[in-house]
Amino acid sequence: MAARILAVDDSPTILEMIKAILESGGYEVITASDGNEALEKARGEHPDLILLDVMLPKLDGYRVCRLLKFDQNYKSIPIIMLTAKTEEQAMATGIRTGADQYLTKPVEPDTLLAAVAEELSKAKGQ
Amino acid sequence: MNEWSGSKDLTYEEFVRFRDFIHAASGIYMEDTKQDSLRISLVTRATRLGLSSFSEYFAVLERDEHELNELLNLVTINETSFFRFPQQFEALRTRVLPEIMANKPDSNRTIRIWSAGCSTGEEPYSIAMTVIDAGILSLGWRVQILGTDVSTRALNVAKKGEYPKRSLLNVPSEVLARHFEPVPGGYAVAPHVRSLVDFGYHNLIKEPYPLALMGNWDIIFCRNVTIYFKLESTKRVVSNFFNSLNEGGYLFIGHSETLSQINDQFEAVEVGGVFLYRKPKTRRGIGIAARKPAGAPMPPAEPPALGQREAAVGRSSRTTGRKPERDAEQHSAARRPRPAPRASSSEAQAPDPVQAARAALEEGRVAEALELAQRIIASDPNNADGHLIVAYVHADAGDYAAALESCHRALAINPLLPSARYILGIIYQRQGDVVRAVSEFKKTVYIDDSFALAHFNLANIYKSQRKWDAAAREYENALRALYKSPEGAWTEFLGGFKIDLLAKTCERSLLECRKAMGVS
Numbered sequence: 001m002a003a004r005i006l007a008v009d010d011s012p013t014i015l016e017m018i019k020a021i022l023e024s025g026g027y028e029v030i031t032a033s034d035g036n037e038a039l040e041k042a043r044g045e046h047p048d049l050i051l052l053d054v055m056l057p058k059l060d061g062y063r064v065c066r067l068l069k070f071d072q073n074y075k076s077i078p079i080i081m082l083t084a085k086t087e088e089q090a091m092a093t094g095i096r097t098g099a100d101q102y103l104t105k106p107v108e109p110d111t112l113l114a115a116v117a118e119e120l121s122k123a124k125g126q
Numbered sequence: 127m128n129e130w131s132g133s134k135d136l137t138y139e140e141f142v143r144f145r146d147f148i149h150a151a152s153g154i155y156m157e158d159t160k161q162d163s164l165r166i167s168l169v170t171r172a173t174r175l176g177l178s179s180f181s182e183y184f185a186v187l188e189r190d191e192h193e194l195n196e197l198l199n200l201v202t203i204n205e206t207s208f209f210r211f212p213q214q215f216e217a218l219r220t221r222v223l224p225e226i227m228a229n230k231p232d233s234n235r236t237i238r239i240w241s242a243g244c245s246t247g248e249e250p251y252s253i254a255m256t257v258i259d260a261g262i263l264s265l266g267w268r269v270q271i272l273g274t275d276v277s278t279r280a281l282n283v284a285k286k287g288e289y290p291k292r293s294l295l296n297v298p299s300e301v302l303a304r305h306f307e308p309v310p311g312g313y314a315v316a317p318h319v320r321s322l323v324d325f326g327y328h329n330l331i332k333e334p335y336p337l338a339l340m341g342n343w344d345i346i347f348c349r350n351v352t353i354y355f356k357l358e359s360t361k362r363v364v365s366n367f368f369n370s371l372n373e374g375g376y377l378f379i380g381h382s383e384t385l386s387q388i389n390d391q392f393e394a395v396e397v398g399g400v401f402l403y404r405k406p407k408t409r410r411g412i413g414i415a416a417r418k419p420a421g422a423p424m425p426p427a428e429p430p431a432l433g434q435r436e437a438a439v440g441r442s443s444r445t446t447g448r449k450p451e452r453d454a455e456q457h458s459a460a461r462r463p464r465p466a467p468r469a470s471s472s473e474a475q476a477p478d479p480v481q482a483a484r485a486a487l488e489e490g491r492v493a494e495a496l497e498l499a500q501r502i503i504a505s506d507p508n509n510a511d512g513h514l515i516v517a518y519v520h521a522d523a524g525d526y527a528a529a530l531e532s533c534h535r536a537l538a539i540n541p542l543l544p545s546a547r548y549i550l551g552i553i554y555q556r557q558g559d560v561v562r563a564v565s566e567f568k569k570t571v572y573i574d575d576s577f578a579l580a581h582f583n584l585a586n587i588y589k590s591q592r593k594w595d596a597a598a599r600e601y602e603n604a605l606r607a608l609y610k611s612p613e614g615a616w617t618e619f620l621g622g623f624k625i626d627l628l629a630k631t632c633e634r635s636l637l638e639c640r641k642a643m644g645v646s
Contacts, residue, residue, distance in 0.1 A: 011621055012555050013583060016635075017623055017627055020630065
């Protein structure tokens, strides 16, 4: 069965592009467009991996990440955070929030697919 | 002069002639951006009368007041709908009504609401429905709502209270069930709603106001009406409203309008992202010294010098749909401190704060972009690009109410800004209002067909609705636009993603649509 990925971005345009990348890699994709929805879907649908944008309305990506990573039930879900170029200093925060990997936007499709594959296989091995 | 044998172009001189006549006769002032819509109204009327030139029609207009009315009916056609900008009705229900009721003495249980410039009646009826749904009638309160307008034709429609189905698309079905009755071809406002509303003719520019209108109003709605008036007239109208309101009473204006530079007597009150204006209660012994409006949506700005204003409008229309060149030079130049913007004929050399703000935005320095844009607006409230940048920042931060407001401000200055339409579309899409999103994306590509992302979003919406045919067509349009104008204004909404990726996504989705259509 194809792995299910929750992609979170507040821009429907970007979400659609990310979805296309992931689907081209053979993944099933569910989407959320703000932090609250991301939390709900993460908890409700327990995806195999979460691709999380940092800048999100309502609840930013870091908080979503922290809330999931500090929760016994969800901390095993790998999270890849997408950050903007100028958020270098934020990367440190990304690590503290427990994200498994972070990629800078705009991300190359191949890089994204490689990172997803890597995190999924790491999670499987655990 | 100007026979209509060829194109039906309205020269600027002719436009000015009609504009000034209409202004003198009705107080309605049409900005230059309205030239084309006036042209259409004129052609419509003149053709109807069998005339063949604008000058012939002008002669008729001068001697026939009835014809002036007919023209005004067209000119003032407003995009009205029930519960237009619903946040304002929400604010009315949750904040304004309770506050006004609380401030009334026990002996007075009547609330009076005036919908000024009510057009075909959607607004006063929406107010009545809101009042009914707030449940205050059953508490023994009486509510009187008056709708006035300058268009007799609009008033006749309003009084009839019947609307075609398509104008009720935004009305939730439970509201439809509660407050409307089906009639052939549409719905009629139910009697229990109509009984709260009266209509009357009134020209907001004509002073003095009839006694019946002066004084004792608790709430006045005058939304998107003053955009037709010149600044001086607007000031007088708003001042009349101020005088007509009870203390503590509220003025609702259009969400794209502001009282900054028009009136500083009202206090601005924010309710759920909506700005309302309240007449302060008199403090005994204190004169009417300048009172700073609290929380005004815009920073107080110096009134722009006329030349500056014109320069700004010119600038903003010139930059429409174009993107500053993206070379390293420009970015480093953008960081240099710049002198305040001044009207200048040598604009090509003048440093452009809009570019500086855009550069900041592109580099992710969002707070700086916002500050720069707000400074642009403060020195020139008619700078559409400034409002657009503010809209962009708010939209990105998820503050949709503020983003919508800024978009509408930009569009009030220049209705043909593809980026503003696009941002509106994005916001509606994010809010789940697909109908409006589609409408705005369509307007975007209507203004600028090479706006690839608008085609892309239309396509995505159609695809999600399983309208494969329409979706496929829009993906194709997106691809065409993308190759035609790979550096277009739309690229700033790509979030840094490469155009190739967009192209691949389009191609992929196009294939998917074709498969679904059974064509491979």
